[in-house]
Amino acid sequence: MSSNQWEIGPIFRALMRNKVGAILIAIQIAVTMTIVVNSIFIILERATKIERESGIDEINSFYLTTTGFGSNFDPKSTATNDLELIRSTAGVLDAIQINAIPVSGGGWSMSFQTEPGEEKETEGAAIYMVDEHGINALDLEVIAGENFAAGDVRWRPAGVRDWPDNVIITKVLAESLFPDIGYQDVVGKTIYIQQNEPMIVKGIVDKIQAPWVGWDDLEHTVLTPEITEFESNRYYIRAQPGQRDAIMPIIEEALASSNKQRIIRGMRTVQETRERSYRADTAMIKILSTTMIILTIVTGLGIVGLASFSVNRRKKQIGTRRALGASQQAIVRYFMLENFLISTVGVLLGAVLTVGLNMLLVNIFSLNALDWYFVPAGMLVLWLVGQIAVFGPAKKAANIPPALATRTV
Amino acid sequence: MLTMTEVKKIFRTDLVETHALRDFNLQVDEGEFVAVTGPSGSGKTTFLNIAGLLETFEGGKYELDGQDVSRLNDKKRSQLRNEKIGFIFQSFNLIPDLNLFDNVDVPLRYRGFKGAERKKRIEESLELVGLANRMKHLPSQLSGGQQQRVAIARALAGNPRFLLADEPTGNLDSKMALSVLELLKQINDQGTTIVMVTHDQHLATQAKRNIYVRDGRVSELSELTDINEINLHQAANG
Ligand SMILES: Nc1ncnc2c1ncn2[C@@H]1O[C@H](COP(=O)(O)OP(=O)(O)O)[C@@H](O)[C@H]1O
Ligand SMILES: [Mg+2]
Numbered sequence: 297m298s299s300n301q302w303e304i305g306p307i308f309r310a311l312m313r314n315k316v317g318a319i320l321i322a323i324q325i326a327v328t329m330t331i332v333v334n335s336i337f338i339i340l341e342r343a344t345k346i347e348r349e350s351g352i353d354e355i356n357s358f359y360l361t362t363t364g365f366g367s368n369f370d371p372k373s374t375a376t377n378d379l380e381l382i383r384s385t386a387g388v389l390d391a392i393q394i395n396a397i398p399v400s401g402g403g404w405s406m407s408f409q410t411e412p413g414e415e416k417e418t419e420g421a422a423i424y425m426v427d428e429h430g431i432n433a434l435d436l437e438v439i440a441g442e443n444f445a446a447g448d449v450r451w452r453p454a455g456v457r458d459w460p461d462n463v464i465i466t467k468v469l470a471e472s473l474f475p476d477i478g479y480q481d482v483v484g485k486t487i488y489i490q491q492n493e494p495m496i497v498k499g500i501v502d503k504i505q506a507p508w509v510g511w512d513d514l515e516h517t518v519l520t521p522e523i524t525e526f527e528s529n530r531y532y533i534r535a536q537p538g539q540r541d542a543i544m545p546i547i548e549e550a551l552a553s554s555n556k557q558r559i560i561r562g563m564r565t566v567q568e569t570r571e572r573s574y575r576a577d578t579a580m581i582k583i584l585s586t587t588m589i590i591l592t593i594v595t596g597l598g599i600v601g602l603a604s605f606s607v608n609r610r611k612k613q614i615g616t617r618r619a620l621g622a623s624q625q626a627i628v629r630y631f632m633l634e635n636f637l638i639s640t641v642g643v644l645l646g647a648v649l650t651v652g653l654n655m656l657l658v659n660i661f662s663l664n665a666l667d668w669y670f671v672p673a674g675m676l677v678l679w680l681v682g683q684i685a686v687f688g689p690a691k692k693a694a695n696i697p698p699a700l701a702t703r704t705v
Numbered sequence: 706m707l708t709m710t711e712v713k714k715i716f717r718t719d720l721v722e723t724h725a726l727r728d729f730n731l732q733v734d735e736g737e738f739v740a741v742t743g744p745s746g747s748g749k750t751t752f753l754n755i756a757g758l759l760e761t762f763e764g765g766k767y768e769l770d771g772q773d774v775s776r777l778n779d780k781k782r783s784q785l786r787n788e789k790i791g792f793i794f795q796s797f798n799l800i801p802d803l804n805l806f807d808n809v810d811v812p813l814r815y816r817g818f819k820g821a822e823r824k825k826r827i828e829e830s831l832e833l834v835g836l837a838n839r840m841k842h843l844p845s846q847l848s849g850g851q852q853q854r855v856a857i858a859r860a861l862a863g864n865p866r867f868l869l870a871d872e873p874t875g876n877l878d879s880k881m882a883l884s885v886l887e888l889l890k891q892i893n894d895q896g897t898t899i900v901m902v903t904h905d906q907h908l909a910t911q912a913k914r915n916i917y918v919r920d921g922r923v924s925e926l927s928e929l930t931d932i933n934e935i936n937l938h939q940a941a942n943g
Contacts, residue, residue: 303814310802616798619759620812620859621787623780698759698786701798702750702871 307634317602318638325642325678328595330649333674334657335584337666342577348514350398351503353435354570356389356535358544359397360563362551363528369557371525372451381554382531382547383429387539390433393523394532395425396507398434399570403507408518410473410485412492419472421465421516422506425452427523431464433534434504439467441483441499444521448498452522459489460520462498468515470500495520509573540565595678596685603631603689607696614693615700624694631690632683639682643675650674706898707733707756707867711765714751714921725751726762727921733900735866738893740912741902748921749902750871756900757790757869758782770866787815791860791897793870797852799844799859805831806840809859816863830858834888850881857888861897868892870901874908886911 311318364374375393382391396403407418424430427449431438441464448462465473470482479500486494504517535543544563552560571578607614614627622630654666714726725748733739743749754760755767758774767774770789774782791812792798799808806827813823831837834854836847844852853873860868870889874882886908893899893913901912909915917924 306803306807306810306814309804309807310800313802612798613800616792616794616800617811618783619757619786619792619794619798621783621815621863623783623815625780626783626815699754701792702754702759702794 302633303630304633304637307630308637311634311637314606317606318641321598321602322638322642322645324595324598325639325682326646326649328591328681329643329646329674329678330653331591332588332677333646333650333666333670334653335588336674337654337670338657338663339581339584341664342581345509346574346577348505348509349503350505350566350570351434351436351501351515352398352505352566353534354399354566356537356540357433357532358535358540358563358565359394359530359532360548360551361528361530361561362558363561364558365527366557369527371527371529374555374558375523375525375529377554378531378551379429381550382533385543385547385550387536387543388547389534389536390429391531391533392426392429392433393529394430395524395530396422397530397532397566397569398424398505398507399509399566399573400507401509401573405506406489406518407491408469408473409488409491412488412494414491416488416491419469419516420513421469421518422508423518423520424504425520425522425524427521430519430521431501433532435534436501436504438464438499439502440480441497443499444519448521450522451525453525454527457490459493459495460522461494461496462521463487463495464499464501464519465497466504466515466517467500467502468513469517470497472513472516592681596681599635599682599685600689603635603686604692606634607631607689607693610693611696611700614696615698615703618696618698619701627694627696628687628690631686631693635682635686635690636679639679642682643678646678647671647675706735706737706770707731707900708768709752709756709765710767712755712762712767713764714748714755714760714762724921726755729765729922731916731923733898735898736893736896738890738899738913739901740909740915741900741918742904742906742909742915743918743924745904747918749918751921752918753869753871753900753902756867757792758786783815787812787863789866791863791865791868793853793856793860793868793873795872795875797844797849797856797876799852799855801844804841804843805836805847805855805858808844808855809862812859812863826862826864827858830862831855833861834858848881849877850884853877853881853885854888857885857892861892866898868897868899870899872902872904874903874905882908 362378364371379391379393382388404423405420406423407420409416409418428444428446431443444462444464448460450460467479470479473487474482474485482497483500485497487497488494503515505514506517533547548560548563617627650671651666657663658665709729709731712726712729716723716725729752741749741752751760755762769785774785800811809827809830810823813826818826828837831840834857836851836854836858839847844855847855874885877885882905889899889901890911903909
C-alpha cells in the first residue's frame with residue numbers, strides 16, 4: 297500500500313467542517329485520559345503501599361488483650377503462667393507478651409540519638425517490648441549480633457520511665473542512625489533514648505514494621521527486652537502453619553478458665569488487623585477502578601455513537617468513494633484514521649490536563665508527582681480505546697454497497 | 706472492450722424476485738459514445754452498475770478490456786474501478802466537506818499517485834472543465850452545472866478508459882445539460898469511451914450510438930433514426 301492512500305490531509309480538512317462532534321469527543325477523551333491516568337497512578341501507589349510486608353508471620357498469628365481486676369490480681373504471675381500455658385498448647389509455634397501489634401495503628405514511639413544531650417539529631421522509632429521469644433514469635437531474623445538472652449529480660453512495672461540496657465533494632469533504623477558504617481558494625485554501639493539514657497545495640501533484625509502504616513519511617517523499629525506488669529497486657533501468638541483458626545478459641549477458653557480474675561477481649565487475627573488498617577486504601581482502589589472503567593466504557597460508547605452517526609450521515613459519500621475505487625479496506629482505514637486524528641487531539645489535551653490534575657493533587661493532597669511514563673502510556677491506552685471503539689462502525693461503513701452511489705439521489 | 710454476454714441480474718427480496726437484467730448482450734468498442742435510453746425500471750442503472758463493477762451479477766459473462774471480471778474479489782474490483790472507470794452521477798455526488806481540489810483528489814489517492822502527480826492531474830482536469838480558478842471552493846458554492854463539471858473532472862483525472870454516466874443531466878436545466886453534453890463529446894473526441902444513461906431523447910441522439918433497454922434486455926426501437934438503428938442491430942448481433 298502506498299503512503300499516498302493515507303488521506304490524513306483531506307480527513308483533517310473534512311473534520312474541520314464538522315467540528316462540534318469531533319471536539320466534544322476529543323474533550324471526552326482528554327477528560328477520560330486525565331481521570332484514568334491519575335486514577336491508575338493513585339491505585340498503583342496504594343497497591344504498593346498495601347503490598348509492603350510487615351516482616352512478621354501475619355497469616356499464622358493472632359493476638360488478644362487480657363485485663364486483670366481485683367485488689368489481689370498479680371500481673372507478674374499471671375503473665376508467667378499465661379505464657380507458659382499458651383506456649384505449651386498444641387498448635388502454638390510461639391507466643392509473647394507485647395505492648396503493640398504491627399500494622400494495627402496503635403503503639404509506642406520514642407526518639408533515639410547517637411550522641412547524648414539536647415538538640416542532637418534524633419530518629420523516631422516504634423518500640424515493641426518482647427522477651428527472648430520475640431524473634432521467633434514474630435518470625436524475625438537476627439542478621440547481625442544476637443537475640444536477647446533470658447537474663448536480659450526485665451519486668452516493667454507501670455509508671456517506670458527508664459529503659460533496659462540492651463536493644464535490638466531494624467537494619468533500616470541502624471542505617472539511619474549510623475549512615476556512615478555498615479549495619480553489622482552497629483552491633484555493640486550505644487544509642488540514647490530520652491536524650492541521655494544509653495542502650496547498647498545487641499542485635500540487628502532484617503525487618504519489622506512499626507504499627508502505623510501511614511508513617512514515613514515505617515521500618516524504624518526497636519525491640520526492648522521487657523515484660524510489662526500492667527493491668528492490661530497483650531499476648532501475641534504465632535500458630536503452627538494452618539492451626540491459627542483452630543487454636544484461637546482453645547487459647548481464649550484456656551486463658552479464661554485458668555485465671556478468673558481477668559477478662560479477655562479483642563482477640564483478632566493479624567490478617568484482619570491488616571485489612572482494617574488498609575480499608576481506606578482498598579476502598580479508594582475500588583472506587584477509582586470503578587470510576588475509571590465506567591468512564592472508559594462511556595467514552596468508548598461515545599466514540600461508537602459519533603462514528604455510527606457519521607457513517608449513517610455519509611452513506612452516499614461512502615458509496616461514491618467505493619465507486620471511485622476505494623476498497624473496503626480503504627473505507628475502514630478512513631474511519632480509523634479519522635478517529636486517530638480526533639483521539640490525537642484528545643490525548644494531547646489529555647496529557648496537559650493529566651499533568652495539571654496531578655500537580656493539583658500534589659499541592660492539595662500531597663500526592664506524589666506522576667512518573668513521566670504514565671502520560672505516554674495513557675495516551676496509548678486512549679488511542680487504543682478509540683481504535684477499538686471505531687472498528688465496528690468502520691466495518692459497517694465498509695459494507696455499504698458501492699451501488700448506493702447510483703441508487704440514492 | 707466492454708462485452709456482456711447473457712448477463713443476468715436478479716434482485717431478491719422476501720416477497721419478490723425482480724429480473725433487472727435478462728440475458729443482457731452488449732458490446733461497446735473503444736472510442737464509442739453510447740447513449741442508453743429506456744423506460745424507468747427497465748434496468749439501465751443496473752446495467753451501468755454491473756458495467757462499472759459496482760454490482761455483481763448471477764449469470765452470463767462480462768469482459769472488461771479483455772479481462773473476465775465475473776469472479777474478482779473486492780480489492781481487485783475496486784482497483785479496476787479506480788484505474789479503468791470514471792463515474793458520473795445524476796446528483797453529482799461530490800463530497801460536501803471537501804473543496805474541489807480534494808474532491809478530484811479522491812480517486813487519485815486510491816490510485817496511489819504521488820503528491821506532485823496528483824496536483825498536476827487535478828489542475829489539468831479542473832482546467833479542462835473550466836473550474837481551475839475555483840479549486841478551493843466547496844461544492845455548495847457552485848451551481849449544479851458546475852458541480853457536474855467537477856464530477857466529470859474527478860472522473861477523468863485518473864485517465865480512465867471508460868466514462869459511465871447515469872443520467873448526468875437529470876438534475877440540470879436544458880442549457881446546463883447541453884453544456885455538459887458538449888463537454889462529454891469533447892472528452893469522447895479525445896478517445897475516452899463513454900456510456901451514458903439518459904431519459905432525454907434529444908441528448909441521446911447526439912451520441913454516436915443509441916441503445917434502448919426494455920425489460921432488462923437490449924431491444925430494438927422503431928422510432929430511432931436510421932443510423933442509430935444500424936448501431937442497435939450491431940449491438941444485438943455483436
Ligand atoms: N437494490 C434493489 N433491490 C431490489 N430491486 C431493485 C434494486 N435495484 C433495482 N431494482 C429493481 O430492478 C429493476 C431495474 O432497476 P434500474 O436498473 O434502477 O432501472 P432504471 O435505471 O432503468 O430505471 C427495477 O424494477 C428496480 O425496482
Ligand atoms: Mg436509473
